[in-house]
Amino acid sequence: MAKLKETPSQTAGPFLHIGTLPTVAGLRVSQPERQNVLAGSRTLGGPIRIEGQIFDGAGALVKDAMVEIWQANANGQYGSNELRSWGRAATDFETGLFWFETIKPGSVSFRDGRPQAPHVSFSIFARGINIHLQTRMYFPDEAAANAVDPALKAVADPRLIETLIARKETRGADTVYRFDIRLQGERETVFFDF
Amino acid sequence: MNELAEFIRRDRAWHPPADTPGYKSTTLRAPRRALVSLPQSIGELSGPVFGHDALGPLDNDLIRNYATDGEAIGERILVHGKVLDENARPVSGALIEIWQANAGGKYRHVNDQYRAALDPNFGGCGRTITDADGNYAFRTIRPGPYPFPNGDCAWRPAHIHFSIVGATFVQRLVTQMYFEGDPLIPLCPIVNTIRDSKAIAGLVARLDMDAMQPFDLLAYRFDIVLRGRDATYFESGGH
Numbered sequence: 001m002a003k004l005k006e007t008p009s010q011t012a013g014p015f016l017h018i019g020t021l022p023t024v025a026g027l028r029v030s031q032p033e034r035q036n037v038l039a040g041s042r043t044l045g046g047p048i049r050i051e052g053q054i055f056d057g058a059g060a061l062v063k064d065a066m067v068e069i070w071q072a073n074a075n076g077q078y079g080s081n082e083l084r085s086w087g088r089a090a091t092d093f094e095t096g097l098f099w100f101e102t103i104k105p106g107s108v109s110f111r112d113g114r115p116q117a118p119h120v121s122f123s124i125f126a127r128g129i130n131i132h133l134q135t136r137m138y139f140p141d142e143a144a145a146n147a148v149d150p151a152l153k154a155v156a157d158p159r160l161i162e163t164l165i166a167r168k169e170t171r172g173a174d175t176v177y178r179f180d181i182r183l184q185g186e187r188e189t190v191f192f193d194f
Numbered sequence: 195m196n197e198l199a200e201f202i203r204r205d206r207a208w209h210p211p212a213d214t215p216g217y218k219s220t221t222l223r224a225p226r227r228a229l230v231s232l233p234q235s236i237g238e239l240s241g242p243v244f245g246h247d248a249l250g251p252l253d254n255d256l257i258r259n260y261a262t263d264g265e266a267i268g269e270r271i272l273v274h275g276k277v278l279d280e281n282a283r284p285v286s287g288a289l290i291e292i293w294q295a296n297a298g299g300k301y302r303h304v305n306d307q308y309r310a311a312l313d314p315n316f317g318g319c320g321r322t323i324t325d326a327d328g329n330y331a332f333r334t335i336r337p338g339p340y341p342f343p344n345g346d347c348a349w350r351p352a353h354i355h356f357s358i359v360g361a362t363f364v365q366r367l368v369t370q371m372y373f374e375g376d377p378l379i380p381l382c383p384i385v386n387t388i389r390d391s392k393a394i395a396g397l398v399a400r401l402d403m404d405a406m407q408p409f410d411l412l413a414y415r416f417d418i419v420l421r422g423r424d425a426t427y428f429e430s431g432g433h
Contacts, residue, residue, distance in 0.1 A: 019293030
């Protein structure tokens with residue numbers, strides 16, 4: 001039995017950038033703020049770019065959100081030195097696009113020891129979101145691993161699993177995984193509770 | 195501590211639900227399907243680590259950290275408290291980021307349309323990391339209330355936004371702190387997304403005269419509770 005109750009959540013509001021990504025809000029701050037670039041030249045694994053947009057129930061772009069990601073390194077470990085496992089990006093005020101430069105993560109065990117397919121954990125914060133939304137991005141080129149992934153198997157409707165699988169695009173020399181998030185509608189993204 | 199001990203499940207009835215018609219912005223942004231519940235694996239039971247060397251000396255002093263030719267205008271306050279988990283254990287090393295309007299209720303943000311004036315010496319952005327006992331403190335000014343479109347014109351009580359990154363992915367929390375005695379609190383549609391009055395009370399900082407600094411700052415105390423591990427793991431050594 002818990003002794004204390006968790007502090008309740010409140011929306012991050014439309015001006016969340018001031019505290020989390022101040023240069024996006026327009027503040028003059030000197031600190032380097034490449035919070036959406038996780039990998040460098042010494043990072044193990046295949047460099048990838050993740051990008052996407054967030055859509056509301058009317059199909060409109062959500063242009064005032066913040067997206068955080070958390071992922072394992074190429075060996076399936078969290079918190080290694082060569083990869084910044086945690087990243088943060090704003091959706092662009094004009095285009096609604098968020099993006100990260102990282103590497104494709106390795107496989108990590110599920111709680112019961114079964115392997116999970118490579119995935120990136122997402123948390124979404126915005127005006128109109130009372131408590132942050134948690135989801136996962138999976139990779140379309142991991143069909144065999146995805147088919148036995150315990151988290152994806154927990155999604156009852158197989159059509160909804162598709163909302164968690166990015167689309168792969170090759171853009172010049174870059175590998176881009178496109179991951180759009182839909183807050184409502186027929187293709188509403190699956191959100192998790194841990 | 196068993197690092198694979200699971201955290202107590204989030205009490206979703208204590209937190210605001212996703213769809214709260216009184217707060218209009220949720221109408222098109224609240225997911226309609228139920229959340230899919232998963233056990234916590236290593237990815238959910240780990241998180242980023244922040245070093246105190248990442249902080250600048252004025253990062254937790256909003257009175258001075260954006261000042262160019264003087265200090266920020268407004269009621270000078272200390273906002274302080276302790277970050278605990280649900281088992282009442284202090285959470286050290288937690289990253290706390292805050293943001294707020296200035297004394298006139300205006301945010302320094304390219305998208306803020308409110309007519310109130312900016313304070314040239316106030317940015318409204320602060321951050322710190324909790325110490326070994328879970329303590330944190332900010333020097334700032336008391337923010338002003340401001341109106342926002344919510345069908346009609348609603349008013350926000352004075353508040354400070356808090357973002358907390360604890361030790362693990364599942365402890366992540368973003369919330370808002372209010373001020374004891376503010377008559378706008380019970381009128382606010384965003385406050386009222388929370389159904390339980392005891393939960394709302396936990397967001398109201400108390401005037402703390404023991405911590406006031408004579409002839410300088412009034413003090414408000416705001417303790418924060420993050421999720422804690424399921425105590426049955428401590429007793430049995432894990433399942």
